[in-house]
Amino acid sequence: MDLIQRAAERLKQANELSLVEKAAAKRHEKPEPPGSDAPPRPAGSAPADGAEAAESAAAPAGAPETDIGRTHARQFALDLAKLQISGFVTPSGSRTRIAEEFRVIKRPLLLKAFATGEERVEGGNLLMVTSAKPGEGKTFTAINLAMSIASERDLHVLLIDADVQRPSVFQVLGLPPQRGLLDLLSDANLSPPDVLVRTNVRNLTLMAAGTPSLATTELLASQKMVTLMRDIASRYRDRIVIFDAPPVLASSEPSVLALHVGQIVLVVEAGKTGRRAIDQTLSHIGSCQHISVVFNKAEKSSGTDEFGGYDYGYYKANE
Numbered sequence: 001m002d003l004i005q006r007a008a009e010r011l012k013q014a015n016e017l018s019l020v021e022k023a024a025a026k027r028h029e030k031p032e033p034p035g036s037d038a039p040p041r042p043a044g045s046a047p048a049d050g051a052e053a054a055e056s057a058a059a060p061a062g063a064p065e066t067d068i069g070r071t072h073a074r075q076f077a078l079d080l081a082k083l084q085i086s087g088f089v090t091p092s093g094s095r096t097r098i099a100e101e102f103r104v105i106k107r108p109l110l111l112k113a114f115a116t117g118e119e120r121v122e123g124g125n126l127l128m129v130t131s132a133k134p135g136e137g138k139t140f141t142a143i144n145l146a147m148s149i150a151s152e153r154d155l156h157v158l159l160i161d162a163d164v165q166r167p168s169v170f171q172v173l174g175l176p177p178q179r180g181l182l183d184l185l186s187d188a189n190l191s192p193p194d195v196l197v198r199t200n201v202r203n204l205t206l207m208a209a210g211t212p213s214l215a216t217t218e219l220l221a222s223q224k225m226v227t228l229m230r231d232i233a234s235r236y237r238d239r240i241v242i243f244d245a246p247p248v249l250a251s252s253e254p255s256v257l258a259l260h261v262g263q264i265v266l267v268v269e270a271g272k273t274g275r276r277a278i279d280q281t282l283s284h285i286g287s288c289q290h291i292s293v294v295f296n297k298a299e300k301s302s303g304t305d306e307f308g309g310y311d312y313g314y315y316k317a318n319e
């Protein structure tokens with residue numbers, strides 16, 4: 001029984017299923033993507049400058065960088081050992097359970113992100129991570145996905161903290177707050193490169209949520225945000241851009257963001273997020289045609305690991 005079947009079984013028992021059954025069935029109709037772990041190359045993109053083997057993706061701060069790095073971006077060193085102990089994927093190459101799970105989760109996302117021809121997904125490299133409610137694991141998922149993808153040769157990731165009401169990416173990564181998304185929206189003199197933060201993970205760049213203001217919600221729903229999303233899409237078309245978004249049922253921003261991203265990763269807390277909440281959530285973000293469902297904190301397999309595991313499924317709108 002594979003991951004998806006097991007996830008379907010578990011949720012069936014929890015009585016909250018049809019979406020997941022569909023997801024499981026859908027997955028089984030599709031052949032496994034080729035190449036166990038090799039992500040597709042971004043169409044038309046040049047490899048990142050000085051890209052080394054995946055194992056050496058953790059580079060000393062100041063190493064040669066891609067064009068993101070050639071900006072006057074600030075630079076911080078992440079404490080990778082500490083992050084690994086806290087259960088995060090790091091580019092050290094260790095085959096931890098969480099690293100293995102994210103290898104499985106990222107593969108179909110990367111295939112879509114850089115698909116060409118008839119399979120091409122408009123804005124497929126722009127990924128929003130969201131969930132129905134707070135605390136279901138969006139930030140945990142967004143950071144791990146970003147780390148896992150950044151560990152790949154030639155793939156550059158920009159992780160944007162778009163949960164402007166409850167930003168936590170920088171805090172979780174042990175970094176001080178920075179200017180970011182909200183500053184871009186409120187200061188016409190700033191452009192994305194001005195607020196990027198480079199890290200000692202060679203292919204990982206960050207953008208903080210930025211300086212809160214009274215008009216935070218309005219800013220995210222404004223025409224400026226639409227313009228900014230278009231700007232980010234065209235500047236970073238050869239990168240994976242991950243938005244750690246607010247919860248859908250607590251804010252209007254994700255439904256706005258859903259209009260501009262090519263893919264959504266919907267985090268569902270196994271055994272907690274109810275069927276009704278999932279349905280409501282999907283109705284808010286259904287403008288995006290490519291929604292992957294990640295079952296977070298799924299049952300531990302044998303009690304050998306302290307972290308709740310992940311399973312994932314696939315949801316296609318209007319099916």
Ligand SMILES: Nc1ncnc2c1ncn2[C@@H]1O[C@H](COP(=O)(O)OP(=O)(O)O)[C@@H](O)[C@H]1O
Nearest residue numbers: 134135136137138139140141296297307308309
């Ligand atoms: N799979 C997981 N394994 C272990 N801890 C997790 C997992 N998913 C989430 N957490 C923890 O649960 C808490 C809430 O997760 P978080 O990602 O901050 O939620 P959200 O961003 O959706 O509000 C955090 O302390 C996070 O570290």
Ligand SMILES: [Mg+2]
Nearest residue numbers: 138139163168
């Ligand atoms: Mg969060």
